[in-house]
Amino acid sequence: MNTMSTTLKVLHVASFMGNIGDNANHCGMRSVLAENLGCELAFTELEIRKCYANYAAADRWAFDDEFVDLANAHDLVLVGGGNYFELRHSYSSTGTTIDITPERMAKIKTPLVFNALGCDVGAGVTDENVAKFGRFLDAAMDMKTCLVSLRNDGAMGTLERIYGKKYSDHVYHVADGGFFTRVPERAYPELPDGCDFVVVNAAVDMEDVRFPGRDGLLSHEAFCTEFADVIGRLLDGHPTVHLLFAPHMFSDLKAMSRVMDAMPDHFLRDRVSSLPMLHGQNGHDYVFGVYQRALFSMGFRFHSNVCPVALGTPSIGLVSYPQVAYLYEELGMPERAVRVNRPGFGEPLGQLIDATIAGAGNIRARYADVVRSLRAEVDVLHKDIAALL
Numbered sequence: 001m002n003t004m005s006t007t008l009k010v011l012h013v014a015s016f017m018g019n020i021g022d023n024a025n026h027c028g029m030r031s032v033l034a035e036n037l038g039c040e041l042a043f044t045e046l047e048i049r050k051c052y053a054n055y056a057a058a059d060r061w062a063f064d065d066e067f068v069d070l071a072n073a074h075d076l077v078l079v080g081g082g083n084y085f086e087l088r089h090s091y092s093s094t095g096t097t098i099d100i101t102p103e104r105m106a107k108i109k110t111p112l113v114f115n116a117l118g119c120d121v122g123a124g125v126t127d128e129n130v131a132k133f134g135r136f137l138d139a140a141m142d143m144k145t146c147l148v149s150l151r152n153d154g155a156m157g158t159l160e161r162i163y164g165k166k167y168s169d170h171v172y173h174v175a176d177g178g179f180f181t182r183v184p185e186r187a188y189p190e191l192p193d194g195c196d197f198v199v200v201n202a203a204v205d206m207e208d209v210r211f212p213g214r215d216g217l218l219s220h221e222a223f224c225t226e227f228a229d230v231i232g233r234l235l236d237g238h239p240t241v242h243l244l245f246a247p248h249m250f251s252d253l254k255a256m257s258r259v260m261d262a263m264p265d266h267f268l269r270d271r272v273s274s275l276p277m278l279h280g281q282n283g284h285d286y287v288f289g290v291y292q293r294a295l296f297s298m299g300f301r302f303h304s305n306v307c308p309v310a311l312g313t314p315s316i317g318l319v320s321y322p323q324v325a326y327l328y329e330e331l332g333m334p335e336r337a338v339r340v341n342r343p344g345f346g347e348p349l350g351q352l353i354d355a356t357i358a359g360a361g362n363i364r365a366r367y368a369d370v371v372r373s374l375r376a377e378v379d380v381l382h383k384d385i386a387a388l389l
Contacts (some may be wrong), residue, residue: 007042010044013048013080014048014081020248023279024306025306028176028181029116036382037382072107075389076113084096085117085155087130092129102138110145113385115149116175117149118155119155125162141167149174150172174377178303178306178310179310179371183284196242197243197290198296200299202300202318226343231263244272245273247275294313296308300319305337309370318338318340332370
C-alpha cells in the first residue's frame with residue numbers, strides 16, 4: 001500500500017455521540033485505516049444527526065454546496081460507518097439520511113468513501129425510495145473517485161433482494177469497524193471482586209417492531225417475564241456470576257429497567273448492577289473494557305454483538321430485529337443468536353448459555369479467526385482508497 005509522509009486531512013461524516021457502539025465503530029476503523037495508509041490522520045468530525053429532518057437547532061447542516069466546499073477542502077471524505085442506507089426517508093433525494101443529489105455529489109473532487117454502511121428496509125420501503133436510491137448508486141458508480149461499501153449485517157443481501165446483482169460487483173462488502181476496536185487495560189474498583197461478569201445489553205426502541213404483542217410475537221412485558229426467568233436460572237446455577245446491564249444509548253435505560261422490574265429483589269440487591277450510560281472515547285474504553293473482562297455477553301444492539309467478537313468475549317445475540325441474526329449468519333455462526341420475541345425462547349436461550357460457559361475457550365479461538373478473516377476484507381478496501389489519494 002502507499003505510504004504517505006504527510007498528515008491526511010479527513011472529513012468524517014458519521015454519528016459520534018449518543019450511542020457507544022458508534023464510538024467502537026470509529027475507533028476500530030480509524031486505527032486500521034491509519035495503519036493501512038501508513039500516515040497520520042487528522043479528522044474533522046461532522047455529526048450526521050445534525051442534518052436529520054427532525055433536527056432544528058442553529059448548528060443544523062445539509063448536504064448542500066457548503067458541504068461540497070468543506071469536502072473539497074479535505075484530502076479524503078468518509079461517510080460512516082453506520083446504518084445510513086436505511087430506505088425509509090421520503091423527504092430525501094436518495095431515500096436515505098444521506099440527502100445529497102447526484103449533481104451535487106459530482107462536484108466533490110476529493111476521494112469520497114461511503115464506509116461500511118448498513119442497507120436496511122426493516123422499517124419499510126417504498127418503490128419511490130428504491131428508485132431514488134438506485135439513481136444515487138448509479139451516480140456513485142459513475143464517479144472515478146467514489147467507493148461504496150456495505151457492512152456485514154445482511155446489507156449486501158438486502159441490496160441484492162431489491163436490485164438483483166446490478167451493484168454486487170461494484171460495492172465492497174466489509175466488516176463494521178467495531179470488529180477492530182481495542183480498549184486499554186484499566187482497573188474497575190467500583191465493581192465487585194471475585195465475580196464472573198455477564199454483560200447484558202437490553203433494547204426496546206422500535207417497540208412496535210421488536211415486540212408488537214401480536215401475530216405470534218411477544219409484547220415487551222411478556223419478553224421481560226421470560227427473560228427474567230432465564231437470568232434467574234443463570235444466577236441460581238452459577239453462584240459467582242454477577243450480572244451487569246450495559247446501556248449503549250438512552251433508550252436502553254428503559255429496557256433494562258423493565259427487565260429488572262420482572263426480577264426478584266434478592267437478585268437485584270446483591271447480584272445485579274448497571275454500567276453508566278457514557279459517550280465518547282473515554283466512555284467507549286470504560287464500557288467495552290468491561291465487555292472484555294466478561295465471562296460472556298448477551299445483547300440486542302448491533303455493537304453489543306460486534307465488539308465482543310473483537311475483544312474475544314463469547315457473545316449471544318438476542319434477536320428482535322433482523323440485523324443481529326444476519327450478522328451471525330454472515331460470520332458463519334448462526335447458532336450464536338436466539339430469537340427472543342417469540343414465546344418459549346427461554347429454553348433455547350438457557351441451553352445456549354450453558355453451552356457458551358462450557359465452550360468459552362473454543363468460542364474465543366473461533367472469534368480470533370473471524371477477526372483475522374474480516375481484516376483481510378477491509379485491507380482490500382483500504383488499498384483501493386490509498387490508490388485514490
